[in-house]
Amino acid sequence: AGAAAAAEKVAVGALRFTSHAPTFIAYERGYFADEGLDVELKFFQAAQPVAVAVASGDVDFGVTALTGGFFSLADKGAVRVIGGLMSEHPDHDGSAVLVSNKAWDEGVRSMADLRGRSFALTQFGSSFHYMAGRIAEANGFALEDMRLVPLQKVGAMIGALKSGQVDAMAIVPHIARPLDAAGAAHIVGWVRDLGPYQVTTIFTSAANTTERPELVRRFMRAYARGIADYRAVMLDQDRDPAATEAMVDLIHKYVYADRPREKAAPSIKAGAVHLNAGAALDVADVERQLTWFKKHGLAPAGLTMDKLVDPRFQPAGE
Amino acid sequence: MSEPACAHAREGARPVPYRGGGFAPRPRRWAGAAFLAGLIAFWEMCSRLGWISPLALPAPSEALAALRDLAQSGLLAKHLGASLGRLAQGWTLGVLAGIAAGLAAGLFSLARAGIVPLVAALFPIPKIALLPLFIIWFGIGEESKVATILFGTFFPMTIAVYGGVDNVDRTLIRMGQSFGLSRLSIIRKIVLPGAMPAILSGMRISASIAIILLVAAEMIGAEYGVGAYILLAGNLMATDQLIAGVMILSAMGLTVSWLLGMAERRLLRWRA
């Protein structure tokens, strides 16, 4: 596209996580510039403020899990989902369900045993809350049969699990595996076994979708190239070690930047996640999530799929 | 005063200009309440006229509606009860410990050498940053919540108290010594009352900090509590409930300030 003339200024909200790698790839490799976008990265410590910043117009695009707060902003007509990013995929490690040693010793061996147990989450209305709901549903008991403990931070959840103050939690694989290996906790199941799950989505302000659809389209094209690069290298890291190392170098500029590369590289590699090709959105699952959130009073009752999702920016195919 | 003044005016006499007075603000109860009420009315007006977008700040009436819902659901009492219990415990312990540490730092060279840098080093540590560690140290029960508030109030209290002790008139202390009062008596009867203005000022500050820290304290596994209510409202971006929760905290702050104002009037009556 005609990039040269006057690149359009766009602000993208980012978190320093490997799951945001496509943003960094598209930025570093000039895919945004190719689309005539003059992107400025704005860094945040949590996903929710990104959504608020998009709502207030300080940022144009962001990536987030679907949460109660996000649904609320969508209901106010401030933000809309335009694509899917991370999802649970049968062929890849997604989030694992961990139980504490104490619970393990008491005989908790599977997700079905979690009835009557405590389950750590960051906050009510977060994706962890939803995962707890999926676990309960799939194993035939009510969400109320688990004691949900909000602990705000992943670090706090892990601390509580390790010290046996909560029985279970769900967490990304590159944290779950080492904990299991070190004997600090036990993996008793995987979230991917519960069925398809669209974990994070790409979103923008409602105003952008109506007033600047062309810009949104260009952004999505560039972003999809970033995803493609990531998938090509990180989902099979042994195929081309040189490319993998180059990718790690790129990501290390943004993630674990304060650690020496040799310390950071294993974490980056282990943190590889499954990203949807072409930023395709699993609309059916989004609808399922919305229904669940509404049912539990965590999303506004009046929010419809039309208001939440703008499907016009989906790629025609892979 | 006016009559004789007039009588003498024709002789070129005029009253001596009054230069005294002032510098003694009197409490004006109603003015304060009226001011706050006016402010809220103004805010409501701005919201109604659309000068404040609902995204930026809900109207006070919406927040009050959320508050009414909460009260009717019966949860308000539960939230309040849980939070007030934590506040009372954490703040009382923090204030008492702060007075003890502040007195020690104000009286003994060695205690000062230890306490002042320790306070300077530990006070600036944000409680929220340490939440993961707090869970391991104090668990996820009431202890961790009380501890959060305790640590938050202990440090400012210590600083205020030792500042106040430093400011106690040394000739009064010498007087106490000259009458052979025991060290303890001097501390109880001369140092403490002399530092009382600073202690009360420190209590004002630490009470507000304790209320602020409710939110941080109730981040960890709290089912009920005003802080937990606010956090949930924030997560769900329910700004009306958020503001309703904040209003509860403000009301707590006003109540504490009013109680401390009464205590000040009683305890500091000796001041001109």
Next chain:
Amino acid sequence: MSEPACAHAREGARPVPYRGGGFAPRPRRWAGAAFLAGLIAFWEMCSRLGWISPLALPAPSEALAALRDLAQSGLLAKHLGASLGRLAQGWTLGVLAGIAAGLAAGLFSLARAGIVPLVAALFPIPKIALLPLFIIWFGIGEESKVATILFGTFFPMTIAVYGGVDNVDRTLIRMGQSFGLSRLSIIRKIVLPGAMPAILSGMRISASIAIILLVAAEMIGAEYGVGAYILLAGNLMATDQLIAGVMILSAMGLTVSWLLGMAERRLLRWRA
């Protein structure tokens, strides 16, 4: 003193018992530093001996290693620079505004009626709870960060200052009036110096609060900053980096406390 005392001892004379002194802690610089160093050494020892599980608290050496990594990556300077800039702006503005508001509340009945309840109502509002609204009000740039720190320091400063003004000796003010000093002169030359001990004590408290609020301020769209570093470490569960970040904050607190200690010695030299 000992020689003549001995000479007279055989006549049944003994020196008058010394009852004075004390109640005047002298700064002992090295004692403070030694105490902190000892504490850290003790902590390291406990960690090495396994008395403190690495889960509960990493050893200081690990935190220092993380700090070294940070310094070598060149990011330390960036983080520090960003945070110090925000601190300096937010704290300076907050302190100045607090002194102005505190003076007004300490001097004028009407200002007191407005300011005291407003402070009591707004101070207890937790900044973290309002973060979503802060983003909408102030955006995600430096303004929102400076505003967070400003609001956090303004309120305690106001309380400390009006407490101090209340405590200024009224006879000195009457003296100033009797010499026909202007109101401004009285405020500048009598009220302000008289309230200086309380102002400095308030600055100690508000500086610590400002450092605490770095974390809250840098939750929003901060690329660099010690608070952002700590938040990230918390998210990634890197306790060594978490403690390293906390150590930076502590060092800031110590520096400010040391600077204020010097200012106190200079400005309050007139005190016994």
Next chain:
Amino acid sequence: MDLRVVGLTHVYAGAPVLQDIDLEIPSGRILCVVGPSGCGKSTLLRMLGGLERPDAGAVLQVGEPPEGCLNPLTYIFQDFALLPWRSVAGNVALALEDRRLGRAEIARIVDDVLARTRLSAYRDALPRQLSGGMRQRVAIARALAVRPACLLMDEPLSALDAQTRELLMDDLVGLWLREGFTACYVTHNLAEAVRLGHRVAVLSRRPGRVREVIEIDMPLEERAERMPELAVHERRLWQLLREEAAAADQELADV
């Protein structure tokens, strides 16, 4: 500039302190006020200087203050009222700083009054480093610095040693002879009262009323030598005060 007190009455928290005081201080004269401790002398002086508002009655000033006078009605406080954070020179300078005088002019005046009160060596000392008498001299120096038209003095010499007191009394007389200021001088020392006062007002015990005003005609400059002639006045004052005290004792006995 004359001062005139008309029907002045004051009540503190329900207890009357001053009742129906009528007094006249003609320009250039010194009025001494004596009376039992707690009878309201300091209160009266505060009202003369406009620092307190009487509940009834008024304090009038008749005529204009003379040229060159910086602060017409100037106090010397009973408890000195020195700023603890300012040096001796700084405390004196305070009274001059709002007057649009140059720095050099201020320094000159400060040096001058410090020399007159024998404090030059303590220019830079802080109040807490001074003895009680020295503090009182600083307060006197500060008052002299503003060239007052009317000095309101609350026991200005009580903490001074006999020698300094004598010197400062001479100084006051000299100053009065040169500049002819008006003054109201509260004292407990009857010798001082008859030495300095053109008139001496005796207040009754609380609530203070004017019991008697004694005129002393002898010119101030001659009094130092003619002290024995003043003894009659001193005895008269003594007797008046003794009667007051006796009456007070009577009251206490009745309680």
Next chain:
Amino acid sequence: MDLRVVGLTHVYAGAPVLQDIDLEIPSGRILCVVGPSGCGKSTLLRMLGGLERPDAGAVLQVGEPPEGCLNPLTYIFQDFALLPWRSVAGNVALALEDRRLGRAEIARIVDDVLARTRLSAYRDALPRQLSGGMRQRVAIARALAVRPACLLMDEPLSALDAQTRELLMDDLVGLWLREGFTACYVTHNLAEAVRLGHRVAVLSRRPGRVREVIEIDMPLEERAERMPELAVHERRLWQLLREEAAAADQELADV
């Protein structure tokens, strides 16, 4: 209980204040100390009472304090040192509270001393509601309450009116006759000095040295009537002080 001062020397921040003071206060005698303002009288008194440590020399106490005495060495401070947050009665009671006396006993003593200082009507007043003289009387009442073996008085009567002063002086003499306490009495009033002192020590100007000690043999109880005979002592003191002041003036002129 005698007090003995041996070779006492003190320096404040490099400037000598007291130099080689030798004094003796035999049991049951009153020593008056006079001297120019700032010569170190208050400092000397602080050292006598053990409130400050001399740089060299010592203050010795010889023998035991008498029975029933609660606080052997008791001060009356120059600036009163009243607790602003305690009432008059509370300020007096303070000195008694650490002594294992019953409440009733404390109340009795307080009532007694307040009556003796004519303050009974002001039991519940706060210091800020009192006049300067009344505050001084509270300080005196507090000191009397502990039945001191040795009173250390720093210008205790300077802010009092002539009448109250006379009464309190009589009171002190009466007390001394009954209880025979030892005292060191700092004053600027030479009449007081010759009225109360068995000996009067004259200090030189700063740094204070003992310039002379005058013995006055007349029994205290007779002095009120035989004042004229004391005049010779007063004149002698006056002359000594005048010489000191002249020397000080000389020094200042030399500067």
